[in-house]
Amino acid sequence: MRWENQSSVSEFLLLGLPIRPEQQGVFFALFLGMYLTTVLGNLLIILLIRLDSRLHTPMYFFLSHLALTDVSFSSVTVPKMLKNMQTQHQSISYPECISQMYFYLLFVCVDNLLLAVMAYDRYVAICHPLHYITIMKKELCVQLVTTCWVFSCCGALLHTLLMVRLSFCGNNTIPHFFCSLSILLKLSCSDTSLNELAIFTEGAVVVIFPLSGIVISYGRIGASILRIPSTRGICKALSTCGSHLSVVCLFYGTIVALYFSPSSSNSNEKDIIASLMYTVVTPMLNPFIYSLRNRDMKLALGILFKSNIIFSK
Numbered sequence: 001m002r003w004e005n006q007s008s009v010s011e012f013l014l015l016g017l018p019i020r021p022e023q024q025g026v027f028f029a030l031f032l033g034m035y036l037t038t039v040l041g042n043l044l045i046i047l048l049i050r051l052d053s054r055l056h057t058p059m060y061f062f063l064s065h066l067a068l069t070d071v072s073f074s075s076v077t078v079p080k081m082l083k084n085m086q087t088q089h090q091s092i093s094y095p096e097c098i099s100q101m102y103f104y105l106l107f108v109c110v111d112n113l114l115l116a117v118m119a120y121d122r123y124v125a126i127c128h129p130l131h132y133i134t135i136m137k138k139e140l141c142v143q144l145v146t147t148c149w150v151f152s153c154c155g156a157l158l159h160t161l162l163m164v165r166l167s168f169c170g171n172n173t174i175p176h177f178f179c180s181l182s183i184l185l186k187l188s189c190s191d192t193s194l195n196e197l198a199i200f201t202e203g204a205v206v207v208i209f210p211l212s213g214i215v216i217s218y219g220r221i222g223a224s225i226l227r228i229p230s231t232r233g234i235c236k237a238l239s240t241c242g243s244h245l246s247v248v249c250l251f252y253g254t255i256v257a258l259y260f261s262p263s264s265s266n267s268n269e270k271d272i273i274a275s276l277m278y279t280v281v282t283p284m285l286n287p288f289i290y291s292l293r294n295r296d297m298k299l300a301l302g303i304l305f306k307s308n309i310i311f312s313k
Contacts, residue, residue, distance in 0.1 A: 009168035011091045012187075016084050016177045017276075018269055028085045034284050035078045041287030042067035052303065058136040059125070062118045063290060065145050066247075069114065070283035073107040076100055077178040077279050084177070097179040102160045104279075105181065109152035109206050115248055116210035117144045122241040123217035127224045155202050162198055166190040176272060178279075214248055243290045250282050250289075 019027050045067040049055045077100070084090055092100070124135050159181060169189040176183055181199070185192045221241060 009094060009172045011093050012097050012172045012174050012179065013090045014080075014084055014092055014177060014179075015173060015175045016081060016090065017272060024085055028082060031078065031085075031280060032082055034280055035074060035082070038074045038078075038280075038284040038287075039071055041284065042071045045287050045290060058121050058141045059118070061141050062114060062121060062145065065148075066111065066114045066118070067287065069107050069110045070286055072103070073111060074279060074283045076103045076107060081177040092179065097174075097184075098160060098163060101163065101179045101181055101184065102156050104178065105156035105159055106152050109155050110148050111251070112206055112210050113148040113152065114145070115244075115251060116213045117148060118244050119214040119217040119248070122244055123221055126221050126241065155206060158198055158202065159195070162195045166192065166195070176275070178275075180275075211252060218245065246289050247286055250285060 017027065046064050049060045049064045080092065080100070121136060125132050128135065163181070163184060166185075166188040167190045168187055171187055174180070174183050174187070185195055218241070
């Protein structure tokens with residue numbers, strides 16, 4: 001079925017960020033710097049993991065996919081936002097808007113599920129260290145990551161198929177910097193009850209179940225740490241899961257601020273700020289969290305720089 005038959009609206013208008021015209025240049029430079037930092041930082045993590053054989057472990061295998069997801073996640077929304085800020089061309093075609101919504105849902109779901117998988121990996125490493133190699137086999141790691149991607153693709157596709165059946169009759173103005181699922185549903189003049197049911201059902205699966213798995217994993221990790229007699233052992237256990245726990249708090253902290261704040265105080269500007277934290281700031285901070293708090297990553301980075309210096313001479 002052709003796109004044109006789905007809606008009388010051929011394009012949408014992205015209002016973007018609520019900033020003054022004289023501040024556009026400053027914010028453009030700021031977000032461009034943050035985006036480049038996100039891309040370069042996460043690509044560096046992927047490169048280090050591929051080049052250093054000591055990082056060919058389940059934890060870094062999952063981390064490489066998380067870094068890839070963060071790059072893709074930011075690339076879905078930020079380049080279009082920067083283009084609109086620079087050119088003041090706010091229109092986005094209907095197919096492009098739907099595609100942006102699909103990939104946004106895809107990568108946010110993958111991000112969410114990967115954090116749960118990484119929490120399970122940390123649980124096995126700390127609570128069952130002697131059986132870690134036999135439990136976290138390469139085949140299991142590949143299956144877990146594949147499941148994350150396949151489930152996310154199916155979930156995003158479901159919302160996309162339900163969206164393209166809706167009609168958009170008049171208002172095509174999106175008061176945001178990207179095509180948000182919730183805003184598109186508000187703009188539709190069709191019955192969105194089926195879409196809302198899908199959001200509620202899949203939201204419970206994608207958010208509540210992984211979050212429950214993370215809480216249970218770290219609950220057992222905490223109980224295991226309390227049984228360690230030596231302070232050195234406790235510090236080692238905490239360093240093993242400290243980076244991942246920091247990313248989890250940053251990720252879900254933003255979700256809580258965005259979706260669980262009282263509706264009466266949830267203005268459009270507050271929603272945009274929370275979305276910026278979620279789509280721009282969090283993917284940028286993840287490489288710093290893993291590189292600054294992880295001894296293996298810092299060692300691999302030092303070896304890479306030393307090798308470049310030697311070859312340059």
